[in-house]
Amino acid sequence: xxxxxxxxxxxITVTGKKLTVTCSQNMNHEYMSWxxxxxxxxxxxxxxxxxxxxxxxxxxxxxxxxxxxxKRNFPxxxxxxxxxxxxxxxxxxxxxxxxxxxxSPLHFGNGTRLTVT
Amino acid sequence: xxxxxxxxxxxxxxxxxxVTLDCTYDTSDPSYGLFWxxxxxSGEMIFLIYQGSYDQQNATExxxxxxxxxxxxxxxxxISASQLGDSAMYFCAMREALGGGADGLxxxxxxxxxxxx
Numbered sequence: 001x002x003x004x005x006x007x008x009x010x011x012i013t014v015t016g017k018k019l020t021v022t023c024s025q026n027m028n029h030e031y032m033s034w035x036x037x038x039x040x041x042x043x044x045x046x047x048x049x050x051x052x053x054x055x056x057x058x059x060x061x062x063x064x065x066x067x068x069x070x071k072r073n074f075p076x077x078x079x080x081x082x083x084x085x086x087x088x089x090x091x092x093x094x095x096x097x098x099x100x101x102x103x104s105p106l107h108f109g110n111g112t113r114l115t116v117t
Numbered sequence: 118x119x120x121x122x123x124x125x126x127x128x129x130x131x132x133x134x135x136v137t138l139d140c141t142y143d144t145s146d147p148s149y150g151l152f153w154x155x156x157x158x159s160g161e162m163i164f165l166i167y168q169g170s171y172d173q174q175n176a177t178e179x180x181x182x183x184x185x186x187x188x189x190x191x192x193x194x195x196i197s198a199s200q201l202g203d204s205a206m207y208f209c210a211m212r213e214a215l216g217g218g219a220d221g222l223x224x225x226x227x228x229x230x231x232x233x234x
Contacts, residue, residue, distance in 0.1 A: 031220045033220075033221050035224075040226060041226060042121075042208060042224040042225055042226040042227055043208065043210075043222075043224040044224075045221045045222075045223075048220070048221050050220070058221065088160070090162060092162075094220055096220040097212075097214070097220050102148065102149070102150045102169060102212060102214060103150050103167045103169055104220070105152060105164040105167060106152075106162075106164070106221075106222055107164070108161065108162035110160065110161050111160045111161065111162075113160075
């Protein structure tokens with residue numbers, strides 16, 4: 001089954017304790033990205049990757065890191081989490097414009113609900 | 118200025134009635150795509166429908182149709198014969214051909230639709 005898998009689904013941590021949220025897709029998509037969703041703000045892009053070893057900042061990158069060493073994986077790293085990073089996080093992938101055109105939809109993982117105390 | 122505006126934070130609709138969810142967008146790019154996603158209470162993001170800026174006809178997918186008015190820069194989602202299972206958050210999103218964030222989508226803040234029996 002074609003899917004984007006992110007883990008864990010729920011995560012509670014304390015301020016300053018490094019964490020990684022994993023994301024993997026099995027659709028051979030070039031494009032992958034991370035979003036955070038906060039009430040009243042919709043979804044905002046954190047980082048994205050156009051291909052292996054190519055990553056770039058989205059609209060809200062502060063406090064996050066990513067890496068893209070393999071095409072299928074795109075982990076999100078919070079080196080020193082803070083309470084304002086409490087949010088619902090989504091990983092997404094798509095064929096992208098080069099592979100699939102402007103209308104290629106984003107395929108989302110099921111989300112990771114992170115709480116930082 | 119917001120690129121995607123959804124003016125209805127919440128809506129209550131009687132079952133079996135048609136629903137129109139509003140979305141206006143702002144872009145100077147002549148080539149862009151508009152997407153609608155559904156987010157049920159379980160949290161996943163489900164792609165519903167796509168409209169390209171050069172498409173001559175309004176997009177339709179089953180009970181979903183997109184009322185695309187290019188001159189007004191609006192892309193309203195119409196759900197015919199609403200069902201209880203349509204209760205969810207609905208997000209309008211845009212991808213610009215020349216936009217930042219590469220192949221990512223810019224999302225509106227969403228409309229919370231509740232279908233009443």
